[in-house]
Amino acid sequence: MTRKRRRFVLxxxxxxxxxxxxxxxLSAMRDSIVFFRSPTEVxxxxxxxxxxxxLGGLVKDGSLRRGPDESxxxxxxxxxxxVPVRYRGLLPDLFREGQGVVAEGVLEPGGVxxxxxxxxxxxxTYMPREVADALKAQGRWKEGAxxxxxxQTAVK
Amino acid sequence: xxxxxxxxxxxxxxxxSLTQMVMPVxxxxxxxxxxxxxxxxxxxxxxxxxxxxxxxLTYAHVTSDFSVQNVFENSHSMKPLxxxxxxxxxxxxxxxxxxxLILALFGAVVALARDAVPPVLRANTLGxxxxxxVVFLLFILTTSNPFARLNPAPVEGRDLNPLLQDPGxxxxxxxxxxxxxxxxxxxxxxxxxLIEGRIDAVWARAVRPWTLIAWCFLTVGIAMGSYWAYYELxxxxxxxxxxxxxxxxxxxxxxxxxxxxxxxxxxxxxxxxWTVLLAILTFSLSLLGTFLVRSGVLTSVHTFxxxxxxxxxxxxxxxxxxxxSLALYAWRAPGLRQGGLFxxxxxxxxxxxxxxxxxxxxxxxxxxxxxxxxLESLTGEKISVGAPFFNLTFLPLAVPLxxxxxxxxxxxxxxxxIAAASQRLLAAFGLALVLGLGAVALTWGxxxxxxxxxxxxxxxxxGAAMEILTRARARSLGLSLxxxxxxxxxxxxxxxxxxxxxxxxxxxxxxxxxxxxxxxxPRGGRIGAGPYTAALDGIxxxxxxxxxxxxxxxxxxxxxxxxxxxxxxxxxxxxxxNMSVSEAGLLTLGASQVYASVxxxxxxxxxxxxxYYKPLVLLIWLGxxxxxxxxxxxxxxxxxxxxxxxxxxxxxxxxxxxxHSVPAE
Numbered sequence: 001m002t003r004k005r006r007r008f009v010l011x012x013x014x015x016x017x018x019x020x021x022x023x024x025x026l027s028a029m030r031d032s033i034v035f036f037r038s039p040t041e042v043x044x045x046x047x048x049x050x051x052x053x054x055l056g057g058l059v060k061d062g063s064l065r066r067g068p069d070e071s072x073x074x075x076x077x078x079x080x081x082x083v084p085v086r087y088r089g090l091l092p093d094l095f096r097e098g099q100g101v102v103a104e105g106v107l108e109p110g111g112v113x114x115x116x117x118x119x120x121x122x123x124x125t126y127m128p129r130e131v132a133d134a135l136k137a138q139g140r141w142k143e144g145a146x147x148x149x150x151x152q153t154a155v156k
Numbered sequence: 157x158x159x160x161x162x163x164x165x166x167x168x169x170x171x172x173s174l175t176q177m178v179m180p181v182x183x184x185x186x187x188x189x190x191x192x193x194x195x196x197x198x199x200x201x202x203x204x205x206x207x208x209x210x211x212x213l214t215y216a217h218v219t220s221d222f223s224v225q226n227v228f229e230n231s232h233s234m235k236p237l238x239x240x241x242x243x244x245x246x247x248x249x250x251x252x253x254x255x256x257l258i259l260a261l262f263g264a265v266v267a268l269a270r271d272a273v274p275p276v277l278r279a280n281t282l283g284x285x286x287x288x289x290v291v292f293l294l295f296i297l298t299t300s301n302p303f304a305r306l307n308p309a310p311v312e313g314r315d316l317n318p319l320l321q322d323p324g325x326x327x328x329x330x331x332x333x334x335x336x337x338x339x340x341x342x343x344x345x346x347x348x349x350l351i352e353g354r355i356d357a358v359w360a361r362a363v364r365p366w367t368l369i370a371w372c373f374l375t376v377g378i379a380m381g382s383y384w385a386y387y388e389l390x391x392x393x394x395x396x397x398x399x400x401x402x403x404x405x406x407x408x409x410x411x412x413x414x415x416x417x418x419x420x421x422x423x424x425x426x427x428x429x430w431t432v433l434l435a436i437l438t439f440s441l442s443l444l445g446t447f448l449v450r451s452g453v454l455t456s457v458h459t460f461x462x463x464x465x466x467x468x469x470x471x472x473x474x475x476x477x478x479x480x481s482l483a484l485y486a487w488r489a490p491g492l493r494q495g496g497l498f499x500x501x502x503x504x505x506x507x508x509x510x511x512x513x514x515x516x517x518x519x520x521x522x523x524x525x526x527x528x529x530x531l532e533s534l535t536g537e538k539i540s541v542g543a544p545f546f547n548l549t550f551l552p553l554a555v556p557l558x559x560x561x562x563x564x565x566x567x568x569x570x571x572x573x574i575a576a577a578s579q580r581l582l583a584a585f586g587l588a589l590v591l592g593l594g595a596v597a598l599t600w601g602x603x604x605x606x607x608x609x610x611x612x613x614x615x616x617x618x619g620a621a622m623e624i625l626t627r628a629r630a631r632s633l634g635l636s637l638x639x640x641x642x643x644x645x646x647x648x649x650x651x652x653x654x655x656x657x658x659x660x661x662x663x664x665x666x667x668x669x670x671x672x673x674x675x676x677x678p679r680g681g682r683i684g685a686g687p688y689t690a691a692l693d694g695i696x697x698x699x700x701x702x703x704x705x706x707x708x709x710x711x712x713x714x715x716x717x718x719x720x721x722x723x724x725x726x727x728x729x730x731x732x733x734n735m736s737v738s739e740a741g742l743l744t745l746g747a748s749q750v751y752a753s754v755x756x757x758x759x760x761x762x763x764x765x766x767x768y769y770k771p772l773v774l775l776i777w778l779g780x781x782x783x784x785x786x787x788x789x790x791x792x793x794x795x796x797x798x799x800x801x802x803x804x805x806x807x808x809x810x811x812x813x814x815x816h817s818v819p820a821e
Contacts, residue, residue, distance in 0.1 A: 006499065013500070021517075021520055025549050033541055036538035036540065054540060070675065070755060090674070090738075090766050091756070093735070093738055094735065
């Protein structure tokens, strides 16, 4: 095999693999990205039923109801609008009424958000960044208004 | 007082590293070997100073000296000793201290490795290493001082985040940092080579052990972090494609490519320019990981505190080193002597495929990790890129790579014969196929991914074994054994590491069979997952040193009703932080585990229980340990232990002549 041909083979193979990688990234980008929405955006019909997204806000005071077999219902609010959420599973340790939460799932036609993942913070003083930003956008929350120092630790 | 001395030692280390950084530059102008030689004691003294400062901070933590702000914010007098020690790096300032400690440690070890590295290369490498140390010491001293005092001193500390109060934290960060930061030395070697303008097999041989050491630690560090997340977060998952995890995976992927490309460089004097780039990229990805984790752009359990000035500083470091090194590369690389091209079907060809797929996989992880950050800063739109994205992009690139692995080992250097290689691997492939099909038949109706993955893993293990078998095969068994024992340790190391990959693949694939159950269980009630059931015997309170705990006592029974063990998952409440943390209960049965975590206790005494059956789950981490053992075995290979004779001769001659005596020139 000549030197020229070897170089051609090398470049062709590299190009092919990189093209495949790029194609995979682009196709996955279209289907598997999850957007973050606040209750106000959900109420404003920015979300089509059936699409998967992350809903973030505060757990509304007095909204938590436990059903049979670890199913729970609660409402997520950004104090402007409120979205009811249904979930089955163990809630995170720091899930509390009046505190920040991020839930991932699908909006059902009836307007109920069916979550399959509920993420809360991993620290008693921390407000999930997305939630803090969403609340700030609503003018409901100001820097420093959260209890204690805002130290960032896990939303996971 | 000790705290102030520690602070002073840190400043002294800064001055020493500055000297260490400047001397090689000066020496290159004057050609004075004495100036060049200063780098060695400077590197050692820097390490001693930083180690002393680190020791002082550790002492403050152990003695609960709450007049130190760092101790006050992250410790508690009732905290067990092990967490007082590990709490040193369980916070932003302390973790940066660990960073520079390991940075200086690698500098000191290189300084001590007399015969392994030619003197000019060593001096320049130490100079570059010192430049990294300088910048990170400046970062600590100006933005993240761990020695700040509080006056008046508080009586009690705020305690460490309970999630971090776990033996995992004692082991995971040091291992991970030894890997992450270890790549700094490879980076320093690459920059030194670019500055010198020469790069050859001697360079590759000098760099390879350091790359391997860093890679081994990073492998184990990532595995340890994964296991910690698995049992501590209570979700039973072992990898979440969380940006912080990706931040450690990216240098690992690039580092794995680097470990392989240095082989090509050492053996065939090819892929030189690419290897240098890869060395730069690997450490750049480590720096990027540090930026992502430490700057607060991500939210995670690893991000201890946000302070905009810190983020900007680390971003500056990132731009300086990545931008600077790539600019140097663009300037100097065209002048480096190119290695030869080679046949596509050969061992070096296979290693190029390895590099190609690993780099492509690394690039997809990079895109998935950075895209949300870029999109948010450009448009304000918040998105999350999670497991589905990475499963769609990473897996299709990983599977062909794994299929090629046994071929790479089997093909000969220079010109391989693909037909002969396939023939040698036929037995491995056939046996793996039988195993995979057997698994399909046994679990008919179950997920197909699991048997396929198990077949792939078996193929990797058998392929690695075949390689050793074919090389050792002789007429008699005794001769074969002697031949096997006589094989270079690097051959054994390669086989072991590749078998480790196979073990991990089997463990991952078997997770498709894991079973999950969720129920509210009354006292005496049962919950079943897969072949096991758990009976709730009762809920008991318990008191720990700095927490109170509610424990659910479970008896685990196999399908036939025989008890196989007990589990005690609990929920701990840390009053000092007003925070509760779930502790999963793990029952290990062979390589499989039964995993239980508890939710809320109801008023009637029933409790929310989640039970998982995780078949062969331990293989995931065991495989990583085997990989690292393979790397370690490779490190003990004769050519690293004995050192190259040509190199010794070069070292003994006067330095200015040394470059010409290197064989590859």
